[in-house]
Amino acid sequence: DHRHHDMSLPLLEEKTGLTVHCNEDDNDTAYKRLVTHCEKRKYTCKAESWVGCCFSPTKDKFRFASYHESEWSQSDEMERIVADLRPISPEHHINDVTKLSFGGQPQIKRGKVGRNAPCLCGSGNKSKRCCAP
Structure with missing residues (x-):
């Protein structure tokens, strides 16, 4: 759809986070937009570092990419800047990075299969018309 899309993932225990932008804006506009968004998210999550891609x-x-690192401190100016920023939804909060998963990969069963038997990849096709050489 060629529109701007973004996602932010705070790693709360590590006091850091990640913001990802996808867009076709010119580099200058896209970079300024990313830096601004990262600074806002870093502040609202009370993080000490933040990465933007x-x-x-x-x-x-x-x-x-951009990288932002500084000790968090309360700022009246930043409070005004982030006042209209939508909060990050709870399902995007990552409390324990060791439990982070990007989903399981499909496993293909291995073993000998006849040419007329269903293919092991799970397609439902005969092996000779699917994955068999």
């Missing part, structure tokens, strides 16, 4: 959705490639 920007990807091109149409070219399927990484564009650039």
Whole structure:
């Protein structure tokens, strides 16, 4: 859809987080937008560091990244800046990074199979018309 999309994942115990942007804005505009978003999220999550990455959705490639590191401190100016920022939904809060999972990979059963038997990949096709050489 060529529109801007973003996602932020705070790692609360580690006092850090990640923001990912996907857009086709020019580099200057996209970089400023990413830096601003990272600074806001870093402040609202009381983090000491934050990483931002920007990807091109149409070219399927990484564009650039930003890294923000500083001790968190309360700021009236930042409070005003983040006043209209939507909170991160609870399902995006990562409390224990060791339990982070990106889902299981499908497992293909291995073993000898006849040419007319169903293929082991699970497609439902005969082996000779699917994965068999």
